[in-house]
Amino acid sequence: MTTESPRWYKSSYSDNGGTCxxxxxxxxxxxxxxxxxxxxxxxxxxxxxxxxxFVDDVKTGNLSTP
Structure with missing residues (x-):
């Protein structure tokens, strides 16, 4: 178990007004x-x-949608 606090970040592609x-x-x-x-x-x-x-599947388009 770590006692380190999370260092949060958003993708550089997330310049869409904060919905990320x-x-x-x-x-x-x-x-x-x-x-x-x-x-x-x-x-x-x-x-x-x-x-x-998950990230690999997003990058390669391998996620199925309903």
Whole structure:
């Protein structure tokens, strides 16, 4: 368990008026995610390997949509 505080950042592609998510990549083994409009609200925490797979799928367009 780490006692380090998350260092939040938004993608450089997120220049759309603030409707984005922020992630913290400085916590070993996990990636916390939050809504940039509600920084003190709930957070989701994903295993780092799952987050990496998700990002890869977004980049390659491998996500299915309903």
């Amino acid at each position: 998510v922020e992630v913290a990549a400085n916590i070993p083994g996990v990636v916390p995610v939050r809504d940039s409009k509600a920084p003190h609200g709930p957070r989701l925490v994903f295993p780092a390997s799952s987050w990496s797979s």
